[in-house]
Amino acid sequence: MIRVGVSGAAGRMGETVCKAVEGAEDMELTARADPALDTALTDVLDRVEVVVDFSRPDTALENARACLEAGVHCVMGTTGPDFSELQGVGRANLFVAPNFAVGAVLMMEAAKLAAPHMPECEIIELHHDGKLDAPSGTAARTALLVEEAGGNVHDPIHSVRLPGLVAHQEVIFGGTGQTLSIRHDSTARESFMPGVLLAVRRVSGLESSPVVGLEHLLLG
Numbered sequence: 001m002i003r004v005g006v007s008g009a010a011g012r013m014g015e016t017v018c019k020a021v022e023g024a025e026d027m028e029l030t031a032r033a034d035p036a037l038d039t040a041l042t043d044v045l046d047r048v049e050v051v052v053d054f055s056r057p058d059t060a061l062e063n064a065r066a067c068l069e070a071g072v073h074c075v076m077g078t079t080g081p082d083f084s085e086l087q088g089v090g091r092a093n094l095f096v097a098p099n100f101a102v103g104a105v106l107m108m109e110a111a112k113l114a115a116p117h118m119p120e121c122e123i124i125e126l127h128h129d130g131k132l133d134a135p136s137g138t139a140a141r142t143a144l145l146v147e148e149a150g151g152n153v154h155d156p157i158h159s160v161r162l163p164g165l166v167a168h169q170e171v172i173f174g175g176t177g178q179t180l181s182i183r184h185d186s187t188a189r190e191s192f193m194p195g196v197l198l199a200v201r202r203v204s205g206l207e208s209s210p211v212v213g214l215e216h217l218l219l220g
């Protein structure tokens with residue numbers, strides 16, 4: 001059994017992760033950390049082997065550092081910070097994914113395929129109105145991957161924030177007389193759970209740290 005703690009456990013994603021961990025036969029939910037539950041992450045690190053963090057952009061880097069320094073592996077879902085500065089910190093591994101939904105990974109792979117052939121590209125990302133960062137981590141990651149594949153992502157990335165939305169993105173390529181639109185919609189937070197559980201199972205065996213992107217676990 002993998003002993004799992006959830007950081008941001010009272011939040012929208014954190015609550016969904018707690019249920020998913022409780023439903024997994026090979027995992028045990030041993031801690032729920034969240035200031036809203038009066039429980040600090042640092043107070044529960046001695047009870048867990050892996051922490052899953054879905055907290056806030058302004059606390060996630062510090063949370064990940066605390067895990068690594070305590071020898072606890074960390075699966076990071078919070079978007080916004082640059083986690084590359086945590087390379088070499090502690091004796092544990094950090095896995096980061098800006099999007100844990102398999103469909104979003106496939107959207108990014110499809111965008112990489114299209115970029116060399118139809119380089120002109122615009123990204124529109126749409127999220128619920130409680131999301132703190134913009135553009136989304138998924139959009140920033142897609143732009144990086146498209147540009148690495150030879151595409152030209154127009155500035156700015158368009159961010160829509162409205163009630164009723166969960167997490168959606170359209171990547172549009174334009175060429176002479178044609179466009180190609182690649183769209184992914186997460187209509188429920190459960191869409192992220194298979195990816196989160198996969199990362200919990202695999203984080204201890206990573207050969208380097210941090211590893212960024214679910215594609216490294218799904219397609220690598």
Ligand SMILES: NC(=O)c1ccc[n+]([C@@H]2O[C@H](COP(=O)([O-])OP(=O)(O)OC[C@H]3O[C@@H](n4cnc5c(N)ncnc54)[C@H](O)[C@@H]3O)[C@@H](O)[C@H]2O)c1
Nearest residue numbers: 008010011012013036054055059077078079097098099100
């Ligand atoms: N990677 C993905 O697939 C994915 C998917 C959805 C959302 N997200 C990201 O996950 C993050 C959380 O989203 P949400 O909608 O659940 O937010 P939310 O506001 O519903 O929940 C955040 C929770 O973190 C708690 N928190 C605040 N400070 C904390 C700290 N220092 N330590 C631990 N917890 C703390 C808050 O009390 C709150 O309960 C956001 O950055 C969002 O963009 C990522």
